[in-house]
Amino acid sequence: MSENKIAVTLPDGKRLEFAGPVGGGEIAAAIGRGLAKAAVAVRVDGQVRDLATVIDHNASIAIVTRDSPEGLEILRHDAAHVMAEAVKELYPDTQVTFGPATETGFYYDFARSEPFTPEDLEKIEARMREIVKRDEKITREIWDRNAAISYFRSIEETYKAEYIGEIPDGAGISLYRQGDFIDLCVGPHLPSTGHLGQAFKLMNVAGAYWRGDPKNAQLQRISGTAWADQSELDRYLFQLEEAERRDHRRIGRELDLFHIGEEAVGSVFWHPKGWKLFRIIENYLRMRLDKAGYLEVKGPQLLDRSLWEASGHWEKFRENMFIAESRDDKVLALKPMNCPGHVLIFRNRLHSYRELPLRLAEFGSCHRNEPSGALHGIMRVRAFTQDDAHIFCTEDQVTAESIAFCNLLLSVYRDFGFDDVAIKFADRPPVRAGSDEVWDRAEAALRDAVQAAGLSYALNPGEGAFYGPKLEFVLRDALGRDWQCGTLQLDFVLPERLDASYVGEDGARHRPAMLHRAIFGSLERFIGVLIEHYAGRFPLWLAPVQIVVASISAEAADYAAEVARECAEVGLRVELDSGNEKITYKVREHSLAKVPVMLVVGRREAANRSVALRRLGGKDQEDLALGEAVARLKREAAVPSSS
RNA sequence: GCCCCGGUAGCUCAGCGGUAGAGCAACCGCUUCGUAAGCGGUAGGUCGUUGGUUCAAAUCCGACUCGGGGCACCA
Numbered sequence: 001m002s003e004n005k006i007a008v009t010l011p012d013g014k015r016l017e018f019a020g021p022v023g024g025g026e027i028a029a030a031i032g033r034g035l036a037k038a039a040v041a042v043r044v045d046g047q048v049r050d051l052a053t054v055i056d057h058n059a060s061i062a063i064v065t066r067d068s069p070e071g072l073e074i075l076r077h078d079a080a081h082v083m084a085e086a087v088k089e090l091y092p093d094t095q096v097t098f099g100p101a102t103e104t105g106f107y108y109d110f111a112r113s114e115p116f117t118p119e120d121l122e123k124i125e126a127r128m129r130e131i132v133k134r135d136e137k138i139t140r141e142i143w144d145r146n147a148a149i150s151y152f153r154s155i156e157e158t159y160k161a162e163y164i165g166e167i168p169d170g171a172g173i174s175l176y177r178q179g180d181f182i183d184l185c186v187g188p189h190l191p192s193t194g195h196l197g198q199a200f201k202l203m204n205v206a207g208a209y210w211r212g213d214p215k216n217a218q219l220q221r222i223s224g225t226a227w228a229d230q231s232e233l234d235r236y237l238f239q240l241e242e243a244e245r246r247d248h249r250r251i252g253r254e255l256d257l258f259h260i261g262e263e264a265v266g267s268v269f270w271h272p273k274g275w276k277l278f279r280i281i282e283n284y285l286r287m288r289l290d291k292a293g294y295l296e297v298k299g300p301q302l303l304d305r306s307l308w309e310a311s312g313h314w315e316k317f318r319e320n321m322f323i324a325e326s327r328d329d330k331v332l333a334l335k336p337m338n339c340p341g342h343v344l345i346f347r348n349r350l351h352s353y354r355e356l357p358l359r360l361a362e363f364g365s366c367h368r369n370e371p372s373g374a375l376h377g378i379m380r381v382r383a384f385t386q387d388d389a390h391i392f393c394t395e396d397q398v399t400a401e402s403i404a405f406c407n408l409l410l411s412v413y414r415d416f417g418f419d420d421v422a423i424k425f426a427d428r429p430p431v432r433a434g435s436d437e438v439w440d441r442a443e444a445a446l447r448d449a450v451q452a453a454g455l456s457y458a459l460n461p462g463e464g465a466f467y468g469p470k471l472e473f474v475l476r477d478a479l480g481r482d483w484q485c486g487t488l489q490l491d492f493v494l495p496e497r498l499d500a501s502y503v504g505e506d507g508a509r510h511r512p513a514m515l516h517r518a519i520f521g522s523l524e525r526f527i528g529v530l531i532e533h534y535a536g537r538f539p540l541w542l543a544p545v546q547i548v549v550a551s552i553s554a555e556a557a558d559y560a561a562e563v564a565r566e567c568a569e570v571g572l573r574v575e576l577d578s579g580n581e582k583i584t585y586k587v588r589e590h591s592l593a594k595v596p597v598m599l600v601v602g603r604r605e606a607a608n609r610s611v612a613l614r615r616l617g618g619k620d621q622e623d624l625a626l627g628e629a630v631a632r633l634k635r636e637a638a639v640p641s642s643s
Numbered sequence: 644g645c646c647c648c649g650g651u652a653g654c655u656c657a658g659c660g661g662u663a664g665a666g667c668a669a670c671c672g673c674u675u676c677g678u679a680a681g682c683g684g685u686a687g688g689u690c691g692u693u694g695g696u697u698c699a700a701a702u703c704c705g706a707c708u709c710g711g712g713g714c715a716c717c718a
Contacts, residue, residue: 107713115647206713207646214715218646221713253654262691262709317718337718371644371716372709380717465718489718553675580675588679602677614678621678 008061021056024049025191028063038065040195041074041188048074050140050188066195067228076101078138078190079128079200079226080108085181085193086127087222090120096183097159097210097219104236105200105225109208111159116205116220124222125202135194136179140187148173148184159210160184199233200226243479248531249377255536255594257544258378266375266382268524273544276573278523280542281530282363284639285387285412285519292408294361294389299341301365305331311340311497312433316466320368338364339491339516342390343498346512351502356512357393357401363523364388377528384522391515392500395445398513402449402488406471409486409519413475415640416530417539420476423455424484426463433467434493442490443469445513465516467493473519477533485526489516536594537616540637544573547633548595549611550586551578552602559606563599563626570634591616597633 006018008027016030024042028035028051041051041064048070055061064071080099087094087110099108110116116124143151145164152161164173164184176185178193190196202224210216227233244250252258257274260267270278286296302324308314313321313336322334335341342360351358364386374380391401413421425447428439446469450457457471464470473486491514495501501509520526530542540546547567551560557578567574575595577586583600590598600612600621611629614621624632 118648204712205647208714209645212715214645218714220646223713260710265709313718320716320718339718368717373644373714374716376711467718550678552677555675582674582676582681583678584676585680586678591679598678600678604677612678617679619678 006055007058008055009059011060011062021054023054024051024061024063027055027061031063035063035065038067039063040066040071040190043070048188050138051191052139053188066197072228073101074188074190075196075228076106076226077185078193078196079224080106081138081176081178081181081183081185081189082128082131082193082196083124083202083222083224084108084110084183085131085178086124088181090123090127095157095159098163102223105203105223107221107223109210109219109221111210111217111219116222118205121202121205121222125200125224128200128202129198131179131193132196132198133194134179135192137192138176138178138189140189141175141177141182142172143175145169145173148175151182152184196226197229199228199230200224201233201237239479243481243532246479246532246535247377248379248528251531251536252378254592255544257531260377264383265372266370268378268381268383274527276544277527277538277542280544280639281520281523281527282385282387284415284642286363287639287642288408288412289361289389292359292404294359296361296363297342297345298362299335299338299345299364301334301367302332303335303341305333307340307344307498308333311343311494312467313337313340316431316433320370322367322369334367335364336366336368338362338366338386338388339390339494339514340498342388343494343500343514346390346392347498347500351392351512353394353502353504353510356502357391357397359389359391361389362386378524379528381522381524384524386522387518387520389517391517392495392502392512393515394510395441395513398445398490398515399449399452401515402446402471402490403453405488405515405517406450406453406455409473409488411641412519413473413486417533418475418477422474422476422482423450423457424460424463424472424474425450425457426460426465426470426472428469429462429464429466431466432464433497438492439469442492446471446488446490465489465491467491468516470516475529477529478535479532481532483525483529485521485529486519487517487521490514491516538594538596540596540633541639543594543596545575545593545595546572546637547574547597547599548586548590549574549576549578549599549601550583550590552583552600554578554580555603556601556606559609560601563601563611566626566630567599567633570630572630572633572637587614599629 004020006020006022008016028039039051041048042053043062043064044053044055045059048064066075077100084096084099091112095111097109097111148164149161174186175182176187176189202222204223206221207218208221210219225236227236255273256271257277258268258270261269305314317336321336324332326332345360366386367383370382393401410421427443450471468489468491470487470489472484474482474484476482495511495514500512502512504510549560549564551557560578561576564574564576594616596616598614600614605611609626610623611626612621612623613629
């Protein structure tokens, strides 16, 4: 009898003994009633399992609750199953395929000849809520593989049958049953559909390929969001609204920064204020690059086909290049990248090892013929400006140059208010140029460098550039969203292909290593990120219009003009509003235009030669002498890292 | 590129078989006013383009185009 005893160890080290094999639910109940209620699964020796799992050996146990990360994932996965059940009830001719949890919810891909309409989504969501109320028990069953295949074939679920056919033979096939709905699934799942709760919402329908391959059938993906409770759901929905309010396309229009039109699909028409912002950012970075020992160059837009053939782009990326023809029948391409041009500049004369590292920088206009579906505002365009540079150096210098670059990049990001930066290391992709030996060296060198810089990184396997491994720098914005902007790529291939060399200490010619690097990636995209990060409320040094001087009545108009002149004289970007609107109207108008500072002047200020300084969104103003206000604003508007 | 949804005045949107409307913005007056919308008036649209159905199309159908949400892509 005593050998049947089961002892479980809880996360806090406490041990519980049971007379025999025991279910996860019973363990939770033994610990406490509250826990039993919140329990959705059990972790047995590190593996998350159904709550009903019977533990028949001594094990370390943790009860997974619905609000834990694992619990939430199970809940979302269940939401997908409940949705599939609802869809099968409402539209029995639909086939289910695959339906996982996502970061904020879940989706399920369905095969159905009729498209799902928004009204269908409402019906499906309503049916899901019913299924939750039915509180159907969810149970796990292990089937024989062939039995499972013929079962799914018999109910005309050909995708499921196909998928099971590819699961390796052996352990049996795990199925989950809830009500009349049976789905192939490894689990784990909630004890019953009632545990899902009602904090979910269907969001949209979209196309998705079976197994992500465009050659396969296109399925209909219904996605939703699901949370542990209603307040979490509400918070998420509010976040979505906030993201919409900050959408750079909306703010770009509201602040008159740029527009995008069908006359130039995928390109940006920069308006005066947007272009001012662009130039502020470009000049800031130019200043940083000058200080960091870069040399700015400018290469041609159109380059001959032969160069792209030599670089390898013609073979690998021609689909994405805009091709042009000259009148003497030469074929040229608009550059999609700056590197071949920089190599041509480098090898235009012989270089000594004493000149290395040589850092050639360019604000390079690049054109890439992106698929139409990929375009998105100014974030993903066909014509963009890279803050590109190529560092030609010896292999020995790679580490030091990489460290210097990482530090420069982090410092630049900080100046823009981004303190949270993640790094990914992308190693060799399946399709690549260069031998495995070269890749071994390149990957090792880059990894050494990032480690030497004292930075931690996550591996991003197979995502390197075709010519070399890369570091990707991902910044997190005010809404917690990630944006990949910066990159550092090590390349031993292109110098070889385009025959770049330098004369070494030994008098012989050597191949330089080449570091491709960008901090913003694309100026257009980075500006889009900035707009959303700041919700259009730029810090003073970035704001296209820093100050509006607004007069209260016509009497103060002359003085207002003088104030504006004083501001402009010290280099502040200022506009004058001495129109005959009421001050409340002016305050509202310039607040909506997100101008950081208003200097309000009326009869009183004109008499005292002072200004009332009002900050964007502020309630009260500060009365200052004109000279003091100007001096203070000038100080505040200083470009960071400029002194 | 693929699937679904959409395109009405500069912007936000109503109209959804009987021939185009509102608010804001613009323009013109009046108002000179102390911190997020003073008042009045005027002008503005071949309803994305194009073909079809109909006595009649912004409205129904097709194609194209642009945009949106995804998928795929992202050197």
